[in-house]
Each structure stands twice: as structure tokens, then as C-alpha cells.
Amino acid sequence: MSGPAVAALGGGHGLAATLTALRFVTDDITAVVTVADDGGSSGRLREEFGVLPPGDLRMALAALCSDSEWGHTWRDVLQHRFAGDGPLGGHALGNLLIVALWELHEDPVAGLDLVGRLLQAQGRVLPAAAVPLAIEADVSGLVEGDPEARTVVRGQAQVAATPGRVEHVRLVPADPPAYPESVAAIRAADWVLLGPGSWFTSVTTHLLVPEVREALQVTRARRLLVLNLDPGSGETAGFSAARHLESFAAMAPGLRLDGVLADPGAVDDEPALVETAARLGAVLHVMPVAGRHAHGEHDPLRYAAALRDILYSPRPTS
Known part of the structure; x- marks a missing residue:
């Protein structure tokens, strides 16, 4: 398989869902992952060792594992979480492996690349910033x-x-440095995807990293924002789908979008959403991406079909 070069920005379960779907669409995938997590295993390792929080990076790597017995086995090993109340209780083994590789290699990206080789990953995983946020x-x-x-x-x-x-x-620090590889991936992509995921603590965090925001502004790539299946829950309780786009515009003035993807169940007022998307330069794509029987979860094949339709569409000539 070949396909467009895609840089997918986000973190947590939302980014993992996007990466899982993208594996059906293209071989050229780079995940640019937020590094602001301070809870659970990631928070403990970050505090104890002063490292980037590894959890979202681990989840992205696991989502890109090869579709083989080898890839699935090592994915499950990476995702295994220790039980109990002892020192290992609550830690994901993959988090410990990543931190161990970071202690052996000065460059954290080199450690992530090694885990990717172990998983035979269909793509690359990079941190959005070079310091914990x-x-x-x-x-x-x-x-x-x-x-x-x-x-x-x-x-x-x-x-x-x-x-x-x-x-x-x-963000603290307010002007964090980005990894050159992450900036280069965004600049070189054919498409950049943002979302879905926790709006303020995962998706739009990237807009607050100056070098990442600049790369998003100058890239030759087309930009697609994927809205959550339930936009008005969690951090954005009470938000309409259109209000998410208004929030995006306020956080990154002048940053244009080419497309917005929303599941029909997430669209409360389609005319308002079409109008708000158009102000950002974007076309609204309302396509089913949710699981038929699993509420609040993406169906990988439906999500992949929607992404294929959008990512393989011809670039507008005007």
C-alpha cells in the first residue's frame, strides 16, 4: 500500500483511534503526540525521572503495530498494566520500557523509534514538544x-x-521547544489531522507550541479537524460542534482548515456548523465513524472509509 503522507496530532484514545483507522488508508503516518499528561503511570514517571510523559506515546505506538501475531503480541505486552498497590502497581509495562530506552539513549526520539521497530509499526511516533508540558x-x-x-x-x-x-x-513553559522531526513531518505532510480527543488537554494543546503552530500555518498540507463523537461532554460540556470551531479559531487566529469531519450523531445544528467551518476555509464532511453498537467508540473500518474518501480527494484548483 502507498498513500498520502499524514501527520496526525493529538493524544490518548482519540489519537489511537485515528491511527488505527489510518493504517487501512496509508503507509506514511507520523503521530505527533502531546506531552502534557501528568496523571497515573505517566505522571509518576514524569515526576520521578524528569522525563516526557510516556503514556500517550505508548498508546500511539501500540495503535501502529503491525497486523501480525508478532505485532499484536508486543502491542499487548506494551499495553500490559501491573495490578496491586506495590511500586509497580498501575504502571504500564510499555511506559517502563520507553523510559528505560530514554535512559540508554540521549535522544528520546531514538528510543521511540526502537519501540516502533519492535512493534514493526506502520508509521512513526514523535513528541510534540521537547520538554514536559x-x-x-x-x-x-x-x-x-x-x-x-x-x-x-x-x-x-x-x-x-x-x-x-x-x-x-x-502552557507552562509558555514557549516550549518542539522536536525538529515533528515540525518537519507537519511541513512535509500531504494531510495534517487534528483530533479527536480531549479538546483542551489533547487536541488544541498543539496550537500552543509555537513551532508546531507555525508549521501548521506554513505547511503545504491540507488540514482536517476531526470532531469528537460527543462534542458536548467532558472538558467541553455544553459546547456545540460549531463552538468547538469558534474555540479553535480563537486559539489559532489565521490558521485555516480544509476540512472538518463529524459523525452525524455529533452534529446538532448542521447549517451553523457548515457556516462556522466555511469561515475557517473548511468543507464539512458529515460521515458515520462511530461504532454501530459501541456508544462513544469509533468503528475502525467506518472511520477508515471516511478518511479514505477525504484524504484521496483531489486538491481544489482554486
């Missing part, structure tokens, strides 16, 4: 009696779980 958010609705008062919430896990309304997000 912390997310800070101004959140309203947390002060009793004053719904407009804003409280600073720090940390990816804390922002993702806040019951308040996220008003503004920033």
Missing part, C-alpha cells in the same frame, strides 16, 4: 455564589476533570 486553565463556575469568577486549575488531569467551564488555556 504543564497545562494551566482559567476556569469559571467553581466559586459558589459567583459563577463568573475564574479559578486557575493546573495540570492535565485536573483540567480534564474540572466540573467548571474552561475559559482559557496556556
